[in-house]
Amino acid sequence: MKRSGTLKRLPAQTEFSARLRRWHRRHGRHDLPWQWKPTPYRVWVSEIMLQQTQVASVIPYFNRFMRRFRSVRALASADLDEVLGLWSGLGYYARARHLHEAAKLMIERHGGAVPGRIDQLAQLPGIGRSTAGAILSLSLGLPCPVLDGNAKRVLCRYHGVRGWPAEKKVEQKLWRLAESHLPRRAAAVHTQALMDLGATLCTRSSPRCDVCPLHEECVARREGLQDSLPAPRPKRKVPVRRTALAVIENGHGRILLQRRPPAGIWGGLWSLPECPPDADVIDWVRERFGWPVIVVGRVPALRHSFTHFHLDIEPVRLQLRRDEREVRDTADQAWLTPAAGMRRGLAAPIRKLLGEIYGVDDGGGT
Numbered sequence: 001m002k003r004s005g006t007l008k009r010l011p012a013q014t015e016f017s018a019r020l021r022r023w024h025r026r027h028g029r030h031d032l033p034w035q036w037k038p039t040p041y042r043v044w045v046s047e048i049m050l051q052q053t054q055v056a057s058v059i060p061y062f063n064r065f066m067r068r069f070r071s072v073r074a075l076a077s078a079d080l081d082e083v084l085g086l087w088s089g090l091g092y093y094a095r096a097r098h099l100h101e102a103a104k105l106m107i108e109r110h111g112g113a114v115p116g117r118i119d120q121l122a123q124l125p126g127i128g129r130s131t132a133g134a135i136l137s138l139s140l141g142l143p144c145p146v147l148d149g150n151a152k153r154v155l156c157r158y159h160g161v162r163g164w165p166a167e168k169k170v171e172q173k174l175w176r177l178a179e180s181h182l183p184r185r186a187a188a189v190h191t192q193a194l195m196d197l198g199a200t201l202c203t204r205s206s207p208r209c210d211v212c213p214l215h216e217e218c219v220a221r222r223e224g225l226q227d228s229l230p231a232p233r234p235k236r237k238v239p240v241r242r243t244a245l246a247v248i249e250n251g252h253g254r255i256l257l258q259r260r261p262p263a264g265i266w267g268g269l270w271s272l273p274e275c276p277p278d279a280d281v282i283d284w285v286r287e288r289f290g291w292p293v294i295v296v297g298r299v300p301a302l303r304h305s306f307t308h309f310h311l312d313i314e315p316v317r318l319q320l321r322r323d324e325r326e327v328r329d330t331a332d333q334a335w336l337t338p339a340a341g342m343r344r345g346l347a348a349p350i351r352k353l354l355g356e357i358y359g360v361d362d363g364g365g366t
């Protein structure tokens, strides 16, 4: 879809925005780490981290990330492994890969700067129209609308918009409404206030309409539709997949970890060897690696849920037979102590699994 630049014709400041901003002055969030110095780079990283993730979980990751990667250039020149390591535990790892890729493109195309135009931003990996709007309005004050989950919920309820917000027609309507409320000036405060209202008052399960600055004109409040708006995603059955993971120990306190291919689930992250769920794991290891192993224990299965399916993981603990204990590391596989493994960019369920089996903790994700 072709993106326009910043909006050319903006409506006069609406009552909606004025109320929202008045409320924000007293009740909004003003001390988030990315607000202290809202450069386009810091706001970009924070917006990517905040996708699908709560503010409280993001803060320590954001601070660590900023200490290590102070600029687009620092991020672009880092190894993907290190970026994933700092992301480990935050989930949705495609976000970290896209961030790294986009930083490299910013070096190539924009001299190492975060571009200041919606159309340029939206061509970069991981940046959609709403994220681009948030970056430009929050860091530069440009009048660009946002339509993240919080904004969608507030607008659906305030205007009584029916239909699932991710449906194309409904989404287009919400974009028009988001644009219609955008003030000519004070876009940064407006955007932050809209997001804050959605996150703190107009929450999914218990909106606090009694203290909401929009309650007078809000359709959902007037008609008692808060519980049914926004409309939920039409129901569908989420498929379940199974996999087995081989926790291979070398008899000297080390386990085998492998880096996963860049595409697919947990792309580029370190994980345990994955074996077809119905295969005989001893035969599979012999075929795959040429090593004889013995089973030393079963571990309770765990379920990890992705957006489109559940993954049931069946781990098996194995040990190399004595004569095979000196096998070497390669570029994409390493024998590590569980504690050293925790310092790699591990997929979240692998981190959990190693913590449960070996009682190790990474102290917060790096």
Ligand code: SF4
Pocket: 154, 157, 158, 201, 202, 203, 207, 208, 209, 210, 212, 213, 214, 215, 216, 218, 219, 220, 221, 226
């Ligand atoms: S009045 Fe209630 S439902 Fe309407 S925007 Fe405010 S908190 Fe949300």
